[in-house]
Amino acid sequence: MGLMGNLVQAELRKTTTTGLWWGLLIPTVVLALGWGLATGLLGQFFVDFASSSDVDEVSDFLGVTPDQWKVSLFGIARAINISTIFPMVFGAMAISGEINRRTITTTFLTAPSRMHAMLAKMLVYVLWGAVYGLAIMLFVGIGVVVTSDAGQLPDAGGWAMLTLVCVLSSILMTMFGVGVGALVTNVAGSVVLLLLYFLVIENVLHFVLVYLEVPAVAGFLPNGSINGLTGSVAVDLFLSTAGVVPPEIEDVLRAIAGAGGALDWWWSGLVFLGWAGIVFAGGWAVTQSKDIT
Amino acid sequence: MHDGSGLIAVQNLTKQFGPVVAVQNLSFTVSPGSVTGFLGPNGAGKTTTLRMLLGLVRPTGGTATINGRPFHQLGQPGRVVGAVLEAQGFHPARSARDHLRVYAAAIGVPDAQADQVIGLVGLGSAADRKVGGFSLGMKQRLALATALLGDPQVLVLDEPANGLDPEGIAWLRTFLQSYARMGRTVLISSHLLAEVEQTVDQVVIISRGQTMFYGPLEQLRQSQQKRVLVQPSDINALATALRAEGVQAIEQLPDGRLAVSGVDSRRVADSALKAGVSIYGIQEEQVDLERLFFQLTSGQYAGYAPAPAPFKQQGGWA
Numbered sequence: 001m002g003l004m005g006n007l008v009q010a011e012l013r014k015t016t017t018t019g020l021w022w023g024l025l026i027p028t029v030v031l032a033l034g035w036g037l038a039t040g041l042l043g044q045f046f047v048d049f050a051s052s053s054d055v056d057e058v059s060d061f062l063g064v065t066p067d068q069w070k071v072s073l074f075g076i077a078r079a080i081n082i083s084t085i086f087p088m089v090f091g092a093m094a095i096s097g098e099i100n101r102r103t104i105t106t107t108f109l110t111a112p113s114r115m116h117a118m119l120a121k122m123l124v125y126v127l128w129g130a131v132y133g134l135a136i137m138l139f140v141g142i143g144v145v146v147t148s149d150a151g152q153l154p155d156a157g158g159w160a161m162l163t164l165v166c167v168l169s170s171i172l173m174t175m176f177g178v179g180v181g182a183l184v185t186n187v188a189g190s191v192v193l194l195l196l197y198f199l200v201i202e203n204v205l206h207f208v209l210v211y212l213e214v215p216a217v218a219g220f221l222p223n224g225s226i227n228g229l230t231g232s233v234a235v236d237l238f239l240s241t242a243g244v245v246p247p248e249i250e251d252v253l254r255a256i257a258g259a260g261g262a263l264d265w266w267w268s269g270l271v272f273l274g275w276a277g278i279v280f281a282g283g284w285a286v287t288q289s290k291d292i293t
Numbered sequence: 294m295h296d297g298s299g300l301i302a303v304q305n306l307t308k309q310f311g312p313v314v315a316v317q318n319l320s321f322t323v324s325p326g327s328v329t330g331f332l333g334p335n336g337a338g339k340t341t342t343l344r345m346l347l348g349l350v351r352p353t354g355g356t357a358t359i360n361g362r363p364f365h366q367l368g369q370p371g372r373v374v375g376a377v378l379e380a381q382g383f384h385p386a387r388s389a390r391d392h393l394r395v396y397a398a399a400i401g402v403p404d405a406q407a408d409q410v411i412g413l414v415g416l417g418s419a420a421d422r423k424v425g426g427f428s429l430g431m432k433q434r435l436a437l438a439t440a441l442l443g444d445p446q447v448l449v450l451d452e453p454a455n456g457l458d459p460e461g462i463a464w465l466r467t468f469l470q471s472y473a474r475m476g477r478t479v480l481i482s483s484h485l486l487a488e489v490e491q492t493v494d495q496v497v498i499i500s501r502g503q504t505m506f507y508g509p510l511e512q513l514r515q516s517q518q519k520r521v522l523v524q525p526s527d528i529n530a531l532a533t534a535l536r537a538e539g540v541q542a543i544e545q546l547p548d549g550r551l552a553v554s555g556v557d558s559r560r561v562a563d564s565a566l567k568a569g570v571s572i573y574g575i576q577e578e579q580v581d582l583e584r585l586f587f588q589l590t591s592g593q594y595a596g597y598a599p600a601p602a603p604f605k606q607q608g609g610w611a
Contacts, residue, residue, distance in 0.1 A: 109370060293341070
């Protein structure tokens with residue numbers, strides 16, 4: 001095994017020899033399951049409402065009867081967005097946690113360079129991001145399937161696509177967290193900053209952008225782009241079975257799915273990868289020049 | 294790659310933390326085959342120097358190399374140099390064995406090596422306990438075990454006796470000496486000369502970030518001249534007699550004795566006999582390394598003697 005393989009194994013052992021990975025995985029899957037269940041119930045309620053005669057015009061618009069609308073897609077996208085906060089927090093503690101506990105000294109003493117150590121860490125956290133992503137998809141899926149009618153669920157191809165973007169989203173969020181943890185180098189600081197930004201600050205920014213009549217910019221911000229990754233896939237899957245939909249309705253649907261920025265899913269993914277890269281580069285620069293005293 | 298010489302070379306090393314000069318133009322070398330003590334009072338720059346040597350702190354100027362290379366060019370540093378540093382952390386929820394296995398993987402040695410070093414430092418029975426419950430001494434042993442994982446040629450220890458009980462210190466002393474005798478390099482820092490006096494062969498003494506002495510401990514001992522302390526019946530008569538024989542380094546001590554340097558006690562006694570002076574007491578002063586060390590390093594944080602009480606206590610509790 002090469003130098004890099006050794007370091008990756010060391011980093012992997014670091015994560016498996018303490019309880020943090022499952023300590024964060026439990027609330028992750030509880031949240032995912034909860035969102036999945038709520039999604040199915042809300043979707044059912046909405047479909048029942050839409051099927052009543054008053055809103056017939058809307059169903060005419062979409063070209064299919066409401067019981068065939070795959071409303072669960074929106075809930076799944078939202079569930080993924082909210083659940084991936086946890087792997088991001090997990091990632092944020094990768095480097096800040098080591099600095100906090102002063103284990104970073106031994107880590108740097110046993111690695112050929114700081115860059116080697118950080119890259120190995122990033123690789124291991126990409127793997128963990130994927131594990132979290134699969135777990136999130138599994139539990140969101142269980143929640144949705146238990147509470148939804150078959151007509152509202154995606155087909156096999158849809159599930160596969162959602163799983164793909166869920167895992168991708170989770171990996172990217174974890175990477176972003178690792179970068180922020182290296183940049184801020186303080187466990188509480190980086191976790192609070194991330195939660196504030198993703199749950200509050202950027203949502204406020206989105207309102208400001210709408211007010212300034214440039215809502216599309218939101219798709220280029222970190223939270224906007226990561227939500228766009230899953231939201232766009234949800235909207236695309238919904239529209240593919242919903243018939244002809246006017247652009248105004250499509251915009252509303254994107255907003256519901258959390259993909260207000262209206263970029264294609266892969267574009268959104270690339271934009272967020274860019275953000276993760278910028279943050280990691282900043283974290284690397286900080287770590288590289290930091291005096292470990 | 295590195296040259297495998299086991300040589301530590303510090304040249305004109307300087308570190309400034311903002312306005313504070315922690316280390317100033319420091320130079321010394323440490324050779325394999327002996328234990329070298331790196332001595333200085335707290336705050337003299339020892340830890341900063343060692344951390345620069347180990348690539349953890351970036352020097353403002355100068356170089357620090359191991360085997361002819363700066364730390365980052367060693368390739369697999371864990372196999373060249375092992376270090377026990379102050380404030381080196383452990384994850385409290387990780388067991389000692391798991392801790393060692395993490396770093397065994399990083400260095401690229403088999404897991405069996407982790408079990409071997411944990412036995413070597415005497416932590417075998419605590420291997421599966423979480424480090425959070427360890428005493429300071431146990432953590433110090435675990436840090437040493439970590440340093441030994443890669444079977445390194447160079448061992449650097451910062452205040453390793455901290456937290457060790459007397460038994461542990463005695464064990465460490467023997468261990469380090471036999472490690473050095475295998476032709477390896479051992480550098481050990483301390484703020485107390487007495488603590489390492491029996492362990493080290495060479496010393497580097499620094500104060501205020503600068504080198505004050507560097508060489509064999511024996512040379513340091515010899516640099517201090519012996520003194521004879523004598524209490525004669527007639528101080529002036531003895532002093533005159535000694536001066537007549539060419540002995541010039543004569544000093545009168547506050548307690549009424551004479552301190553005579555550069556001669557042994559027999560010669561002083563003979564002079565006294567010739568001069569008809571009685572001797573009530575005579576002794577050769579032992580070389581006090583600690584005092585010498587203090588002289589070399591004093592002044593960094595010179596305090597004041599407590600001022601005399603401004604007024605007498607009135608009455609008291611009576």
